[in-house]
Amino acid sequence: MGRSGDLPKGLVERYKAGPHGWPDDSGCPVLHVDMDAFYASVEIRERPELADRPVVVGGVGARGVVSSANYLARGFGVRSAMPTSQARRLCPQAVYLPPTFGLYQEVSAGVQAIFREITPLVEPLSLDEAFLDVAGALRRLRSTPAGVGAEIRRRVLAEQGLVCSVGVGPTKFVAKLASGLAKPDGMLVVPRGEVTAFLHPLPVSALWGVGKRTAEKLVDVGLERVADVAAAPLPRLRRLLGTAMAEHLHALALGHDDRAVVPGTAEKSIGAEETFEVDHFDRDLLRRELLRLSERTAATLRERGLRGRTVAIKVRFADFTTISRSKTLPVATDVTQEIYRTAAQLLAEQTPPGAVRLIGVRVEQLGSDGAEQLLIDAPAQGWREADQAADRARTRFGAAAIRPAALLGERPTRVGSTEPRPER
Numbered sequence: 001m002g003r004s005g006d007l008p009k010g011l012v013e014r015y016k017a018g019p020h021g022w023p024d025d026s027g028c029p030v031l032h033v034d035m036d037a038f039y040a041s042v043e044i045r046e047r048p049e050l051a052d053r054p055v056v057v058g059g060v061g062a063r064g065v066v067s068s069a070n071y072l073a074r075g076f077g078v079r080s081a082m083p084t085s086q087a088r089r090l091c092p093q094a095v096y097l098p099p100t101f102g103l104y105q106e107v108s109a110g111v112q113a114i115f116r117e118i119t120p121l122v123e124p125l126s127l128d129e130a131f132l133d134v135a136g137a138l139r140r141l142r143s144t145p146a147g148v149g150a151e152i153r154r155r156v157l158a159e160q161g162l163v164c165s166v167g168v169g170p171t172k173f174v175a176k177l178a179s180g181l182a183k184p185d186g187m188l189v190v191p192r193g194e195v196t197a198f199l200h201p202l203p204v205s206a207l208w209g210v211g212k213r214t215a216e217k218l219v220d221v222g223l224e225r226v227a228d229v230a231a232a233p234l235p236r237l238r239r240l241l242g243t244a245m246a247e248h249l250h251a252l253a254l255g256h257d258d259r260a261v262v263p264g265t266a267e268k269s270i271g272a273e274e275t276f277e278v279d280h281f282d283r284d285l286l287r288r289e290l291l292r293l294s295e296r297t298a299a300t301l302r303e304r305g306l307r308g309r310t311v312a313i314k315v316r317f318a319d320f321t322t323i324s325r326s327k328t329l330p331v332a333t334d335v336t337q338e339i340y341r342t343a344a345q346l347l348a349e350q351t352p353p354g355a356v357r358l359i360g361v362r363v364e365q366l367g368s369d370g371a372e373q374l375l376i377d378a379p380a381q382g383w384r385e386a387d388q389a390a391d392r393a394r395t396r397f398g399a400a401a402i403r404p405a406a407l408l409g410e411r412p413t414r415v416g417s418t419e420p421r422p423e424r
Contacts (some may be wrong), residue, residue: 001113006149006307008328011198011201012181012182012188015130015178015181015188015189015190015194015198016182016186016187016188017149017150017168017186017187017188017189018238018353021189022146022168022187022189023189023191023194024191024192024193025144025145025147025168025189025191026135026144026145026191026192026194027170027191028145028146028168028169028170028175028189028190028191028192029133029134029135029138029145029170030131030132030133030134030145030168030169030170030171030172030174030175030261031131031133031134031145031148031149031152031166031167031168031175032129032133032166032167032169032172032175032176032178032179033115033129033130033132033149033152033156033164033165033166033179034128034129034164034165034166034167034179034180034183035111035128035129035156035162035163035164036071036162036163036165036183036184036185037068037069037070037071037074037184038057038068038104038127038128038162039067039068039099039104039128039317040055040057040068040069040070040073041068041070041095041162041163042100042103042104042107042162042329043055043057043100044070045160045161045162045320046103046321047318048179048378050095051091052072052248053072053094053095054069054070054072054073054075054076054078054091054093054094054095055069055070055072055073055094055095055097056068056070056073056078056084056087056091056094056095056096056097057069057096057097057098057420058068058084058087058096058098059084059093059098060084060096060097061084061392064083064084064085065069065081065082065084066078066079066080066083066084067080067099068080068099069087069094071184073087073091073094076090076091076094077090077091078090078091078094084096084401086414104127104128105127106322106324107160107162108127110159110160110273111156111162111164112124112130113271114152114155114159115130115132115152118132118134118137118141118148118151118152119132119133119134119136119137120263121133121134121136121261121263122261122263123261129179129289131172131175131176131261132148132187132261133202133260133261134148135407137381138214145168145189146187146189149166149168149189150166150185150187152164153166153187154164159275159276159358161274161320161336163184163185164185164344165179165180165182165184165185165186165187166178166179166182166186166187166188167179167180167181167187167188167190168187168188168189168190169189169190169192169195169259169309170190170192170195171195171255171256171257171259172257172259172261173208173252173257173259174190174195174198174199174255174257175190175283176208177198177199177202177206178190178198181337188242194375195255196230196255199226199227199253199255200225200226200227200230200253201225201226201227201243202226203215203224203225203226204218204219204223204224204225204226204228204229206226207226207229207249207252207253208248208252209245209248209252210249214241216246217240217241217373218240221240226252226253227253228409229249229250230250230253230254232250233412234246234247234250237249237250245322255309268307268364268366269308269362269363269364269366270297270300270301270304270308270327270362270363270366270387271293271297271312271314271360271361271362271363272293272296272300272360272361273293273314273356273358273359273360273361274289274292274293274296274357274358274359275316275358275362275422276357276358279317279318279355279356279357280355280356281353281354281355281356283347283348286347286356286359289346289359290313290340290343290347290359290361291336291340291344293343293359293360293361294336294337294339294343295336295340297339297361297362297363298334298335298336298339298363299336301334301363301366302334305368306334306366306367306368307332307333307336307366307367307368308332308333308363308364308365308366308367309328309329309331309332309333309365310326310327310328310355310364310365311326311327311329311339311342311346311361311362311363311364312324312325312326312327312346312361312362312363312364313325313326313343313346313347313351313359313360313361313362314358314359314360314361314362315347315351315356315358315359315360316357316358317354317356317357318354318355318356318357320357323351325346325350325351326346326364327342328365329342329348332365332367333363334356338339339361339363343361
C-alpha cells in the first residue's frame with residue numbers, strides 16, 4: 001500500500017484504539033491479527049540482549065533474501081524480500097540471523113491456540129496472521145469486537161512475549177487494511193458507518209489485488225485514490241482492467257466485501273496451558289497444575305465426543321526456552337487420571353529442572369469415542385465413570401461443583417487463561 005506518509009494527515013489517528021477507548025465497533029465482527037516483525041521478534045525473544053539492536057532474519061549467504069526485520073532495522077530502509085546483500089549495505093551494524101522455522105511454527109501454534117479459545121472461526125493466512133470472526137463469541141466473553149482485540153494483544157504479549165497489531169472492521173478487507181495501518185503494536189477500529197471514509201483517501205495500491213503494474217495503470221489514467229476507483233464508471237474500468245478485475249476493485253472501493261471467515265482444518269489436538277505471573281520451581285505445584293489442565297482437557301474431549309492416543313506436555317522456562325515431551329498410549333482415552341498420570345510421568349522423567357513460566361497439556365491423535373476398547377483386568381466401574389458423573393454435576397450445578405481434592409488448595413497466580421485450547 002505504500003508508506004503511511006502517503007496518507008492524509010490524521011487518517012490513522014482517527015481510528016486508533018487507545019487506553020481510554022476506541023471508535024464504535026458495533027457491527028464489526030471481523031478481526032485481522034498480524035504479528036509484528038514475527039521472525040525477528042521471536043529471535044529477539046530468545047536472545048533478549050538483541051532487544052536494542054537492528055535484527056534481520058533471512059538468508060545470510062550471497063544470494064540470501066530478508067525474511068523479517070525488526071523496526072530498528074526498518075528505520076535504515078531494510079524490508080522483507082530485499083536481498084540480504086542490499087540490507088547489509090543499508091544497515092551493516094545489524095545482527096543477521098538465519099531463520100529457525102521450527103521455532104516459528106511452535107510459536108505460531110501457541111498464538112493460534114489463543115485465537116481458537118476465543119472463537120472457532122479462525123482463518124490462518126500464514127504463521128503470523130489470521131482472520132477471526134468473533135460475532136458468536138461476544139455474549140460468552142461479555143465483550144465487544146475491539147475488547148476482544150485488546151484481550152488478544154494482552155494475551156499474546158503475556159503468554160508468548162510478543163506484540164501484535166489488530167484491525168477491527170465489518171469485513172475482511174477493511175480489517176486487514178486496518179491491522180497494517182495499526183503497526184507497530186497497535187489496534188485500529190473502523191466503524192461500519194465509516195468504511196468509505198476510511199477507504200477513499202487511501203492510494204489505489206491499498207485495494208486487494210492491485211499490484212505494482214495495476215497500480216501504475218490506474219495512476220496513469222488519473223485514478224490515484226480508492227475514491228477515484230469508486231467514482232469511476234464501471235464500463236471505463238472494464239475497458240482498462242478487464243471485467244472481472246474491474247468489478248472486483250469497484251466493489252472493494254465502495255466498501256463491499258462478502259467473504260466469510262473460513263475456519264482451518266479439523267482439530268488435530270486439544271489441550272490447555274497456563275502462563276504463570278511468577279516463575280515456579282516447585283514440582284508439586286507444577287503437578288497440581290498438570291492435574292488441573294488434564295481435567296479441563298479431558299472434559300473438552302468428552303464434550304466433543306473425542307479420545308486421543310498421545311499425551312504431550314509443553315514447558316516454557318524463565319528464559320523462554322520451550323520443550324515438548326509426549327507419550328503414545330496403547331488405547332485412546334478421554335479420562336482425566338490417565339491423561340494426568342502420563343503428563344506427570346513426562347514431567348518427572350523427561351523434563352529438566354528450572355524455573356517454569358508456562359506449562360501445558362495436550363492430547364493428540366484424536367478420533368471419535370465410538371466403541372470403547374477394554375483392557376484386560378480393567379475394573380467394571382472406574383475413572384471414566386467418575387469423570388462422567390463429575391460432568392453431570394458440573395452441567396447441573398456449575399463448573400466449580402466438583403473438583404479433585406488435590407486442587408482445593410491455593411492456586412498460583414496466572415497470566416494466561418485456563419480454558420482448553422484446540423489446535424488445528
